[in-house]
Amino acid sequence: MKSKVIVTFKPGVLDPQGRAIQQLLAQHGYSQIKDVRVGKLIEFELDGVDSAQARTLLAEVSEQVLANPIIETFRIETE
Template sequence: MKVRVLVRLKNGVLDPQGQTVRHALHVLGYHQIKDVRQGKVFEIELEGIDQETALRLIPEIADKVLANPIIETFSWDFLD
């Protein structure tokens, strides 16, 4: 079983990396780019558990380890 967890900075939290990417895109002439927010992707392979357990486990590890709830939010889905 594979899942994908997306970790994003919360709205309103400064994202210097995203701003730099946006700036670079503007320099390259892509003026349509209004804003860029950078985040993280985790692809996680699970074994020995059923879907129901995964539904409980993934939010738990995302909240505890993968994301810092003060500055980040997460979302996730099954890949297969």
């Protein structure tokens, strides 16, 4: 089965990459773009697990490897 983990900065944490994109686009005339935040989307192909098991497994993996719990938060989407 396919599942996704989305890792984003917690609200209030400075996102330098997002800020850089926003400033670059503002310089190119895209003044409608007020804020940009960049996150990671990690897609998984899992074997022999159901949706609940996938969630447990990916929560474990996200906490340990994919996200920095001090500054980042994650959510899991299973099919």
